[in-house]
Amino acid sequence: MSHFGRTGPPDIADTYSLLVLNITFRTTADDLFPYFDKYGKVVDIFIPRNRRTGDSRGFAFVRYKYADEAQKAVERLDGKVVDGREITVQFAKYGPNAERIHKGRIIESLPKSRSRSPQRRSRDDYRDRDYRRRSRSRSFDRYDRDRYGKDRDYRRRSRSRSASPDYYRARGRGRYDDERQSRSRSRSIDSASPARHSPSPRKSPSPRRSRSLRDESPGRRSRDRRSPTPRSVSPRGRPADSRSQSPRKSDDE
DNA sequence: GTTGAGCGTT
Numbered sequence: 001m002s003h004f005g006r007t008g009p010p011d012i013a014d015t016y017s018l019l020v021l022n023i024t025f026r027t028t029a030d031d032l033f034p035y036f037d038k039y040g041k042v043v044d045i046f047i048p049r050n051r052r053t054g055d056s057r058g059f060a061f062v063r064y065k066y067a068d069e070a071q072k073a074v075e076r077l078d079g080k081v082v083d084g085r086e087i088t089v090q091f092a093k094y095g096p097n098a099e100r101i102h103k104g105r106i107i108e109s110l111p112k113s114r115s116r117s118p119q120r121r122s123r124d125d126y127r128d129r130d131y132r133r134r135s136r137s138r139s140f141d142r143y144d145r146d147r148y149g150k151d152r153d154y155r156r157r158s159r160s161r162s163a164s165p166d167y168y169r170a171r172g173r174g175r176y177d178d179e180r181q182s183r184s185r186s187r188s189i190d191s192a193s194p195a196r197h198s199p200s201p202r203k204s205p206s207p208r209r210s211r212s213l214r215d216e217s218p219g220r221r222s223r224d225r226r227s228p229t230p231r232s233v234s235p236r237g238r239p240a241d242s243r244s245q246s247p248r249k250s251d252d253e
Numbered sequence: 254g255t256t257g258a259g260c261g262t263t
Contacts, residue, residue, distance in 0.1 A: 019260055048261050061261050085257095096261045 015043045015063040016070040016104040017092035024083045025056050031083060036062045039076055040069020061092060070104055 020032060029045035036042050047060040064070035070091070078089040091104035100107040 017261080021259065022257070025256080046261055057259085057261095058257060059259065059261090090260095092260060094260050 011043075013106065015065060015106070016067050017095070017101065017106065018062040018064065018070055018074060018104055019090050019092045020060040020062055020077075021058070021088040021090070022085060023056075023058060023060060023087050024085045025058055027056065027060070027083045027085075029060065032060055032062065035077055035080065035082060036064075036073050039073040041065040062089075064104075067103065067105060 018036075023032070027047075029047050032045055032047075033042060036045070041064065043063040043065050045060060045062050048057045049055060050057060062073070064073065074089045074091065077087065080087055080089075092101055095101045095106050
């Protein structure tokens with residue numbers, strides 16, 4: 001990940017989180033480390049990335065060990081030009097587990113209580129967020145807004161099509177496909193539905209699924225495939241079934 | 254290869 005070599009969040013109990021905004025999309029934690037490390041002890045730096053594309057979102061989280069150092073870094077690095085971009089450094093308001101944070105300091109809800117319920121819930125919390133995004137995507141996220149921009153024109157068009165609930169269902173797949181679909185449909189109307197004239201009807205989506213299964217477990221899949229027909233075919237006498245007899249062709253293929 | 258308001262991961 002975007003850590004210093006360690007996986008997962010380290011001890012966030014006695015650390016002060018700083019939110020770094022307005023950084024370039026190619027700025028990594030290593031690039032920010034020297035800047036923040038100069039003003040204090042940096043525990044960890046994390047840069048959220050997009051799950052689908054894997055690109056940086058444009059902001060990072062820097063955790064300091066002491067508040068005074070974090071405060072100094074905020075005042076010093078806030079407005080600093082990094083990688084040609086003016087970054088914005090401020091204390092994080094929201095924690096990873098939705099914990100209460102005061103001046104970047106994480107205030108544990110139950111410091112003395114050792115209940116395991118809230119701990120597990122926190123993990124499901126962040127996972128639920130991702131699932132909701134990919135599955136539903138009912139609300140416009142930052143990414144979607146970036147694509148369409150803040151133009152109100154888009155909203156107007158969206159409302160026109162909002163009459164068809166199917167439209168939203170179709171766009172659930174992805175915004176990119178949505179654009180292509182919408183364009184295709186528009187052309188279809190002008191062209192008097194050329195899809196009907198298409199001589200090639202819909203084929204079963206088997207090819208894609210079979211490929212996925214093979215990728216899941218290639219070794220076992222190949223072995224199981226040849227197992228069911230060892231004695232079914234004659235050892236020799238059927239050249240057509242040479243796939244199980246001719247190793248020089250079938251296996252290599 | 255692009256975009257720029259915001260708040261985070263094993």
